[in-house]
Every structure is written in structure tokens, then in C-alpha cells.
Amino acid sequence: MNRTSFAYLASHGLSMLGNSTAAVVLPLVVLQTTGSALDAGVVAAAAAVPAVLAGLVMGSVIDRVHRRSASVATDLVSAAAVAALPLVDLVTGLSVGWFVLFGIVGSFGDVPGLTAREALVPHVAQHSGLAVDRLVALREGVGAFTMLVGPAVAAGLVVLLDGSGALWITAATSAAAASVTLLLPRDVGAMSGGPVVGTSPRAQLAHLREGWTTLLRNPFLVSVTALSLLLATVLTAIQGLLLPVHFTGLGQEGRLGLVLSALAAGMLVGAGGHAVWGTLLSRRSWFVAGLLVSCAGVALLGSLPPIALMLSGAGLLGVAGGLLATVTGALMSERIPDTLRGRVTGTQNAVLTAAPALGVLGAGVAVEFGSLSLAGVLVIVVWSLTVVGALLAPALRDLEPSPPALMVQ
Template structure:
């Protein structure tokens, strides 16, 4: 029976959740800079938030389906909301210590990745229920996230300037609560959101087998592995940008948090436009060149311009172009991921892929804070710019990336069906897909971009 309500519920919950992310993205680094005065300590806070994200993503995939995607999403939001609420409460009581701030951000990181994965892997089933094409649903999912990020960032910059970072963290905690309530009520009775009915008890041997199956799928497909390695690199650099480099640049050269909020909002707005344009016209163009150009616009130019200017307008222009480029990335990766990974493996493969693309995020903020204190902001920006540029050449150099242009649909030899057959055989779905030249992608939550955008910074929901 056709119903658009569950898909609308996930989109709405994601919009509220991402709005809160934008508050955290600006509020927590600014809070750390205000309370410690040290870019290095701000980077260490980002490190503490990112390490648990990787740990939970590495090990959480098999648990999500057995507990139930709806339950995991709700529990994730509630725990993260409570942890964020504790930060300003302790600070106002005069009890907050730096180690407590690090520990509370670590709690949000630990519970973030399973909830993100649980919501993301529901989209194909909910799109079928809504009779919505998968490409359109994936673009809507990303566009809603971009729009929410734009609105939340603009609001966060103003709120930090007007009422302080403490209040911003309270508002962020409230967004977690609202997102949890929406998922709790709106996905009730959806089979794909509930625990697996006939699954065997989760023994240690069964858990290891499930975990191994997800990683085997990822590692046996060269394109999927290549995507993960590339986005792993750029996500680490994105963490350095969003948690240290851009906040420090805004504080020292651009006039404070209002400029920071404006830059993040412009990036989000242009990324929203890019995602909507790709949803409307993207099927007319080959994926690989669009993806490559989008990534080249998204990364290096922002670092270079920030290194050589101390005014906002030039950076606004290049960030706007970068936003347009970033808008096409996740719809491409998400669509291809949905096309090739069978439904019964999506939680496990999604967690494995999320863990892969987040492996470097703990080091991004930590390394950036150290580099700024030792070599200065300009050197840090140019170093990251060079590394980002080298990483984004991968789609243009390595032959495995040609699989990104493999057409979807019946003309591919029914890729999803072959993947299902491989999953049930000794060969494995990843090997089957690779043998046919099928395209796969990293998980949707990844956030390839230097400005605060997906899946993959401190912590993304």
C-alpha cells in the first residue's frame, strides 16, 4: 500500500537532527575556544568526539538489525541529547572540567554512528512505499540535510553571538529529543524498521560472522574500497577545517561567530541547490566526471582562499562554488550504494563503510590544532589544501572508478539480484558485483567537504 508518511518522517527527523548538528558544529568548537583559549585543546575535543564514532561504526552493524533500526535511532538521539545537555549544566554550576567536556563529546560520538546508519539504510524501503524513484529519494534525503544545515548554521552563528554557546547546546539537545519522538511515532509498524523476526540469537560467533560479511562485501569490490579510501582522506581534512581551521580563521580574521555562521549557511544553501539540481537533471550526465568536478570544487579552493585573505567576501564566493560541487556528491554515492547493496546487508555494509570513511576524523582536528599552534594558520591551511587536492584526483586516475558510470536498472544485468545471489553463496556479493563491473559507493552519511557538511565530522548524525 502506497504511503509517503514514513519517508516524510525520516526526512523531517533528519532535517531537525541536522539543524541541531549545525548548532553543535559551531557551538562546541566556539565553546571550547572560549573556555580554553587553545586551538590545540579545541582540536582535542574534536578528537575525543570522533574516535568513538569510528569504534561504534566498526562494531555496530550486526546489532542494528537485531535491535531494530527504529529503536537504535531513537536511543541514539536520546543519549546524545542528554550528553549535550550536561555540558552547559555542568559549566553553569562551575563543575565542568576539560576532561568532562571531552568525555561527554565522546559519548555523543559513541552513539551517533549507529543511529545515523539506522535511518539512512531505511530510505530504499521507504521510497518503494512512497512510490518514489530511488534517485529522487536519495537526492531528497541529501537536499533536506543540506537545507537544514544551511538554516541551522545561520541560526547558530547568530545565537552564539547573541546568547552564548551554552544556550546553543541546550537547543541542540532539544533537536535530538524531537528527532527521537518523530522516529518513535512515525515508523511504528514498518517491518524494515523493526527487529529481525527470524534472526538467530546474537551469539559471539554469529556476531563475528555478520560483521565479517559486511566487511567482506566492502573489501571485495574495488570501487567501494576506492571510494572509502578517498572519502576517508577528505573527511579527515574536513574535520580539520570545520573543528579548528575555519573557527580559528573566523575568530582571528573574519569578525567572529556571525561570519562563521554565514559561511556555513552559504555552503549549505549552495549544496542544497546542487543536490536539487542533480536530482532534477543528474541522470542526463555520466556520474564519474560530475563527481570528480564536484569534489575538486568542494575542497582545495576554500583552504587556499582562506590562507590568502582576511575578509569574508572572497571566501563566500569560493565556498558558494564549493557548496554547489558538494551537493552532487552524496546523491551519487548514496544512489549507487542503494543500487548494489542488498537490503539485508545494508546495515552491516553501511556500518563498515561509515567506519572506513571516519577512520581519519579523530586525527583531523587534533592534527590541525597542533599544526596551527606550531606553524601558524596559513601554513596549516595550505598543507591541508595540497593534501585535499591529491586525494580528489583519484576518480580521474584509477581505472576502478569507471564503475561509477555503470548504468542502473535492468540494463545492468540486475545488479541488486546478483548481489543477493552472491550474498548467499560462498563467493560473496562484493566479488559478484566486481565481476560484473557494478558500481558501489560509500555510505551516505559521509561528508566529503572542507566546510561542515556529512556523515563524517564532529559528530554527524
């Protein structure tokens, strides 16, 4: 690993840490400020729609600018949006309107930032000499580690500092990610030309539509996007509703953190294992193993067993998630043309942003009009059918490296 790959992984980790701590700190600060759970929900919902739109639109921008610069800019936007809140608190005091406003501003940093970093993968791999599979596995491992420590860091910040103080630290983490990204060589992320895009609204729309068309007409990309969307939906249904309702009913809310930690630890093991032993098996073998293990994990969690089995299920699902994210991430880095990477991955990330709402809403309806057990069974059935479809999908059978024509030019 050289300076280029280290800087890329460090900046990704810092950015993800900032996002994961903000996801915990912000709702708590809203509750401390307004005392209303409804206000916390309003703030989250208000930022969700702009995040989807930002993912769709900003992908086009990322395809026309230096990817390193785009990554730096998006992290700075995220940092500024969070830092603005304690500043406003010092001057006028915070209200729900300020949280909504800066939540919308921050949405133009979070999803586009993830897209920019994903678009950098082939460039970083080429410059550092790392195989794409290994680089993506290391990146997913770093992301899993931030998922493991992020909530603990956030909880510590809230305990040690008041709400505004915790937001300063969260903003500084995103700013640090931007600074570390600047350590990448200037030629990493530089665009190789491509067609000139006009400034008229029609030309801008045509440029954006080219990315959507590429995604929708490519069976492989459609299959991977659908698989990722359903996995994210199932995960959020389990994490965001099934487990909280289950443990609340038992009066064992503290065990939720243990299960989520087991999930994050499993993801770290899955991604780390692939980084070390990825060359021992074909990509298809890793992919199939990830799908089958994920079935076992979802079956255990969805059946809501005793805590020991639930921890095992969370670990298995985490390992599978790490494997699947690594294999599909490497494939998408190879099979999306460099000039379209921002638009295609931006569209995918925008779609995946809607997954939490879909998962929690679907599970909530099942619990409200049926039972918690019914919701668990539905989650198991949905994922089992998804796995069968992925195993049989023709577009997901040949997963070996693509021809050089689709690599970075």
C-alpha cells in the same frame, strides 16, 4: 512525496539540526563552566574515540534489529545525553568530568543514528515510490540546510538563554526527530530475515567481521570510502585550521562565518539541483562534474585569495560536495546488500569520524613547521591527486543502477 518520505526527511533534518547546534553549544557551555579552552578540547577528544568504536560496533546491531526502531533509539540516546547535563547542573553543578561522561554516552547515538538513517534509504524509497537518487539528493539538501542554519540557531540560543537552557532546546530537537521517525510505517525498516547470529563472543565478532570484509573486498566501496575520507579531511583542514588562522591573522574573524555559510549554501544548491535535474545526465557525468568543480573550489580556498574569490571558492566546493554526496550516497544504498548495510555503512561512518582530527592535525603540522601558504598548497595538491585517482579508478567508471539482486529483498 508522500508521508513516508516526508517523515524520513523531517526526522533526518531535526536530528542533524540537533547535532549541528550541539556542536556549537557544547563547547561554549564547557568554556562558560570551566573557563578553560583545554577542557573544551579534552571533552571533544574524549567523545571522538568512543564515536569511532560505536560506529564500528553498532552497525552490527543495526543489521539485526528494525531500522526504524534503531533510528528512534539512537536519537533518544543523543537527546538524553544532552538533557542530562542541565539536570546535573541543577543538582550538583557541572564539571569537565560530567561533560566527558555524557559526551561518551552521546557518541553511541550520533554516529549509529546516522548509520540507521542511511540504512533506511532503500526501504523509504521503495515504500514512497521515490527514486533512490532523488531521495538521497533531498536528504543531502536537508542536511546542507541544517548546516546553514544550525550555527545561527546555536548562537541565538546561547544569547537568549544561559548554557543549560540552550542544552534543553538542543535535546528537544533530537527527541523531536525520534518522534517524527515513529510516523514511518512499521514495515519500513523491517529486516527480511537473514542468518541467525549466535550469542557467543566469537559469533558476534564473526558477524561484525563480515561487514568489514565486504567493505575491504569490494573495489567500489573501498574507492568511495577513500574518496569520502579524503574529501572530509580536506574540508576539515580548510574549515578547521586554514581559514580560522588566515582570518585571525587579518583581524577579520567575522568573515569566517560568511565563507562557511557560502559553503553550506553551495551544498544546498548542489544537492537541490541534483534532486530536480538529476535525470538529465548520467551518474558518471554528475560525478565527474562534481570532482572537477571541487578542484576549482579547493584551489581557490587553498590559495587564500581576497574575500570575494574565497566566497566563490566556498560556493563551488559546496556545490561539488552536494553533487558527490548525492551520487555516492545513492550508489552505496544500491550496492550494499541489505543484510550488511548497517555494518558496512557503520564502518564507513566510523572511519569518517576520524577525518576532522586528520585534517586539522595535518594542516597544523604544515603551518607549524612551514607556513600557512604551504599548508594551503598541500591541501590543493592532496585533493588534486585524489580527483585524478577518482577519475581514473576502474571501480568508479560504471555508476549506473545496480542489478536488483543487491536491492532490498
